[in-house]
Amino acid sequence: MEELQRALGERGLSVSSLPEKGRCLIATKDFSPGEVIISQEPYVSVPSNTSRSSKCEVCFGSDNVKKCSACHVVWYCGSACQKADWKLHRVECQALSNIEKDKLKYLTPSIRLMVKLYLRRKLQTEKVECPVIPTTVTDNYSLVEALVSHMSKIDEKQLVLYAQMANLVNLILQWPDLNLKEVAENFSKLACNAHSICDSELRPLGTGLYPVISIINHSCLPNSVLIFEGRTAVVRAVERIPKGTEVQISYIETAGSTMTRQKALKAQYLFSCSCPRCMKLGQGEDIQESAILEGYRCGDDKCMGFLLRDPDKKAFICQQCGLARKLEDIKDIASEVKTVSDKAAKSLASGNNQEASSLYKTVERLQLKLCHPFSLNLMHTRESLMKIFMDLSNWKEALFYCRLTIPVYERAYPGCHPMRGLQYYTCGKLEWLLGETENSVRSFMKALDILRVTHGTNTPFMKELLFKLEEACAEASYKLKPADEDD
Numbered sequence: 001m002e003e004l005q006r007a008l009g010e011r012g013l014s015v016s017s018l019p020e021k022g023r024c025l026i027a028t029k030d031f032s033p034g035e036v037i038i039s040q041e042p043y044v045s046v047p048s049n050t051s052r053s054s055k056c057e058v059c060f061g062s063d064n065v066k067k068c069s070a071c072h073v074v075w076y077c078g079s080a081c082q083k084a085d086w087k088l089h090r091v092e093c094q095a096l097s098n099i100e101k102d103k104l105k106y107l108t109p110s111i112r113l114m115v116k117l118y119l120r121r122k123l124q125t126e127k128v129e130c131p132v133i134p135t136t137v138t139d140n141y142s143l144v145e146a147l148v149s150h151m152s153k154i155d156e157k158q159l160v161l162y163a164q165m166a167n168l169v170n171l172i173l174q175w176p177d178l179n180l181k182e183v184a185e186n187f188s189k190l191a192c193n194a195h196s197i198c199d200s201e202l203r204p205l206g207t208g209l210y211p212v213i214s215i216i217n218h219s220c221l222p223n224s225v226l227i228f229e230g231r232t233a234v235v236r237a238v239e240r241i242p243k244g245t246e247v248q249i250s251y252i253e254t255a256g257s258t259m260t261r262q263k264a265l266k267a268q269y270l271f272s273c274s275c276p277r278c279m280k281l282g283q284g285e286d287i288q289e290s291a292i293l294e295g296y297r298c299g300d301d302k303c304m305g306f307l308l309r310d311p312d313k314k315a316f317i318c319q320q321c322g323l324a325r326k327l328e329d330i331k332d333i334a335s336e337v338k339t340v341s342d343k344a345a346k347s348l349a350s351g352n353n354q355e356a357s358s359l360y361k362t363v364e365r366l367q368l369k370l371c372h373p374f375s376l377n378l379m380h381t382r383e384s385l386m387k388i389f390m391d392l393s394n395w396k397e398a399l400f401y402c403r404l405t406i407p408v409y410e411r412a413y414p415g416c417h418p419m420r421g422l423q424y425y426t427c428g429k430l431e432w433l434l435g436e437t438e439n440s441v442r443s444f445m446k447a448l449d450i451l452r453v454t455h456g457t458n459t460p461f462m463k464e465l466l467f468k469l470e471e472a473c474a475e476a477s478y479k480l481k482p483a484d485e486d487d
């Protein structure tokens with residue numbers, strides 16, 4: 001611990017402890033927006049491979065990946081990544097060959113992560129003088145031991161599941177001295193400490209355990225953001241963080257009512273959040289925001305009021321014009337939305353984009369009758385339509401739906417939120433493709449304002465954004481040039 005404190009101290013950080021939260025990371029110097037607070041390589045990580053897409057074990061890339069010819073489980077994009085993983089995979093490969101073919105389906109990312117965790121621990125602790133994988137102050141199993149597990153708060157059903165998963169790990173490792181109780185506890189640790197590894201556009205690629213990053217607590221109004229550069233976890237300040245302040249990231253999707261966020265945090269991380277946003281639960285402003293983001297629209301098309309349930313629970317009353325909407329009416333449309341949404345999701349999963357687009361348009365039409373115009377559900381439907389039209393190379397329709405989402409993004413992702421930056425980036429790319437050069441410059445600028453803080457400026461992703469902005473600016477100024485200047 002002393003060594004870790006020293007290493008963190010050099011970065012302007014320190015580990016402290018708060019009675020209601022446990023360990024926390026405190027800034028011991030001021031951090032400015034966009035500044036990297038801390039970065040870490042995973043102790044262990046696994047890509048989330050599916051039958052349709054396989055990713056390299058090391059860089060998570062999906063181009064030219066080839067299966068390990070011995071275990072047929074792990075994929076690599078080339079010899080550099082294979083070599084980088086060899087010390088661990090050599091032993092993992094042997095272990096994976098213990099699984100009978102028909103049991104391979106049980107080899108979920110969590111099981112693989114746990115097997116790798118134990119193998120890595122063994123390679124770091126065996127042969128103390130000269131371990132196969134050397135330890136460092138931020139790369140050693142004692143940091144995993146220090147993680148919270150919440151074992152005493154877990155229900156019976158979950159405990160049984162962890163015990164079954166531990167047995168599976170035992171089947172793979174076949175170590176006579178494996179402590180099954182400890183394995184089960186480690187599954188519980190993974191549940192509230194592992195991070196979903198995403199690409200720069202926040203699409204999930206896999207899972208990783210970053211034991212120092214895991215010291216950082218949650219806030220629904222965070223002062224920092226966790227972004228991945230390949231497998232490297234990078235935490236950047238999204239606002240000025242004065243010395244002495246706790247560094248906080250968000251563990252969950254922050255667009256959601258306080259009740260929804262609290263539920264998600266309780267279910268996975270087993271705590272009640274008391275951030276400034278959550279402290280407003282039940283107050284007028286919070287009730288209104290929840291009813292807008294997740295509630296219904298007024299029966300009068302022109303009214304933008306939000307609805308609350310009347311005391312006898314038979315109707316919802318518009319808080320602006322007083323108009324009542326019957327519960328039955330709402331239930332009927334909601335059930336129609338559910339039926340068509342399920343069909344749309346099936347069409348999308350089967351790759352039938354044309355059918356999916358027309359079904360999602362029906363969902364949108366129904367939701368326009370049901371939900372508040374700033375509803376998150378309506379926004380998600382429009383996001384789906386945008387993505388489908390992008391897949392169909394129908395840039396005009398894609399831009400139409402992208403633009404419809406922007407006002408909701410503005411409301412649901414305030415401050416320096418990467419989601420808003422990414423949506424402006426998409427908008428800019430579509431405008432550029434459609435020849436709306438000046439609009440694309442504006443959208444790229446808005447994207448850059450946010451993403452330079454959340455993503456830094458050095459990654460290939462950000463270099464591409466900067467290049468696109470430069471290109472659009474050059475074309476916009478060329479278009480603005482008076483015709484005679486060309487002569």
Ligand SMILES: C[S@@+](CC[C@H](N)C(=O)[O-])C[C@H]1O[C@@H](n2cnc3c(N)ncnc32)[C@H](O)[C@@H]1O
Pocket residue numbers: 020021022023024146147148192193214215216217218219269270271272273274275
């Ligand atoms: C990834 S760990 C964070 C570090 C943790 N505090 C520790 O002592 O190791 C996640 C756990 O920290 C606690 N935690 C995180 N954010 C919190 C918050 N805002 N309020 C209360 N507890 C929190 C919860 O117990 C949660 O399951």
